[in-house]
Amino acid sequence: MISVTDLRKVYRARSGEVAALDGIDLHVAAGEIHGVVGRSGAGKSTLVRCLTAVERPTSGSVRIDGQELTSLGEAGRRRARRRIGMVFQHVNLLDNRSAAANVAFPLELAGVRRTARRARTAELLELVGLTDRARAYPAQLSGGQRQRVGIARALATDPAVLLCDEPTSALDVTTTRQILRLIKDVRDRLGVTVLLITHEPSVVKEVCDSVTLLRDGRVAEQGDLATVLTRQSSRLARDLLPILPPDQPGPFALLEVSFAGDHPAGGGEHRASLAFAQLVRHLDADVAVLGGAVETYGAQQFGRLRIGLPPTASVPDAVAFLRARGLTTEIVPGPTATEETTAETKEAATEETAWGRAER
């Protein structure tokens, strides 16, 4: 549905050229919710402008719903924009129009007749849970309600893609969660493809099926959520499943284990805890759980655990054992390892880096 290939946008500034986007590939299947996350300056706004054909890329291709945007003239770009519903951080509703009239506005512009307009507006207000606030003016609505009106308005012309640019950045935690649930609900009911741009990694784990981490105009990490969160040295996994560093060094070699799988309560196997129990038996040594973060989203459970191995245990053996059971396992380099394990740790860590590079 959304297909961006080798997209580059270079701005000429007084200080020289700035590559705001430097070879972006991004493919989002129909009906998927894809998150694009990145810090300030990563290139998110430039990407939004290229996707909405407001900005012409320096090179590369942007296809939405099968249509190439980069080669269109002004009229074609205007038409293409109608296939994209936009939701912004600041909703920009028309103050002198009621919620219903705001939702109806794009239908008026598209020349939809009054009766059809009314029916569609009622349907959309019902979809976003605002039927009883149809006559309220923006000043009489809360921030979350205004965003709901914004979502209904974006969906009015039945777009193929809903592009949400920082849709929750101005909202509190509870309202953020409600709006994200609404976006998911809208996708489930209408099958619309959603691209959600945000600087907050936590937004991604709430609703996204897949994610792209942008850094300095490039794709730093990309894939479905489970793959990205269990990838070796994933920056997103560290942000989304943070583990506090240990209070004090102990006589342990430290391993970090990441996993994703079906939630055990839903009948899924509890791969990680099974593997740890087996590891204890295999090593015939105590394995300490020193920290961790486990979260459940939908039917999936994601986790990162830091475990400590006693000096008697072989680190490479433990790493191989856990990896063979499908768990992403990394050695945490640090001063906590004993002399004997340090050599092994370094060796394994070198392998680790090479493996990471090979994978990329």
Ligand SMILES: Nc1ncnc2c1ncn2[C@@H]1O[C@H](COP(=O)(O)OP(=O)(O)OP(=O)(O)O)[C@@H](O)[C@H]1O
């Ligand atoms: N019109 C422009 N002229 C020159 N440089 C620009 C222009 N627009 C963006 N840039 C530069 O391109 C890079 C990416 O900017 P962009 O606004 O896309 O990032 P962003 O991820 O949206 O950041 P933020 O979250 O702060 O909005 C930055 O280095 C920015 O300074």
